[in-house]
Amino acid sequence: MNKTFDRYAGIVFLAIGAAFVVGSRSISTSAYGSNVGANIFPMVLGVFLALMSLRLIYETFRKQQQQQQAEGRKKEALDYKRFGIIFVSAVLYAYFLEDIGFVLSTFLFLLIGFQTMQRGRVGASLLISACFSGGVYYLYVYVLDGSLPGFPAWLGLS
Known part of the structure; x- marks a missing residue:
């Protein structure tokens, strides 16, 4: 696991999740033959992706602090x-x-x-x-x- 890559991936996925939420607000709230609008699924996925990205970013900072305290830096292969x-x-x-x-x-x-x-x-x-x-x-x-x-x-x- 590469902490730098994970941190940047978390930031990118946070932006994508936010874009899903913002984009889903422009989708109609009702669909033909469905009581659930077409905007619900992308909005829920966007919120979930944003929350998981925040967790990933938090974990990379926490792991980085623990790793620096425990041992020197090691190069990890992707x-x-x-x-x-x-x-x-x-x-x-x-x-x-x-x-x-x-x-x-x-x-x-x-x-x-x-x-x-x-x-x-x-x-x-x-x-x-x-x-x-x-x-x-x-x-x-x-x-x-x-x-x-x-x-x-x-x-x-x-």
Whole structure:
């Protein structure tokens, strides 16, 4: 973990989260066939991203102080391979979201992300990915009366 990179990434993601919140305010508050407006999901994601970014920035300063007190500076290598895998999977997630649906694309994205960050424990990764993607879909579509792309038509589950 590179503290300088984490700090700058936290600042960039804080700005992106703030932009999501500001941008979501210009989206209409009602949507056809949905009681939840199209502005809610980006606003919640923006707030969540901003809060997580603040936490990351705080942690980098705290870790830096602890590290300086405990030992001298060490050079840490950046893990470009993991970053590349997660970046490509995020781009593919956004590209295929409409084609294969929210549940399946979110499940695959989370599974790839979990296995990229920590190899092994495939069963736990499968369970968490399935529960999260299915749970968010159920909560948003059935509880909040929102609309998300369901399953692809070729599966026959729509």
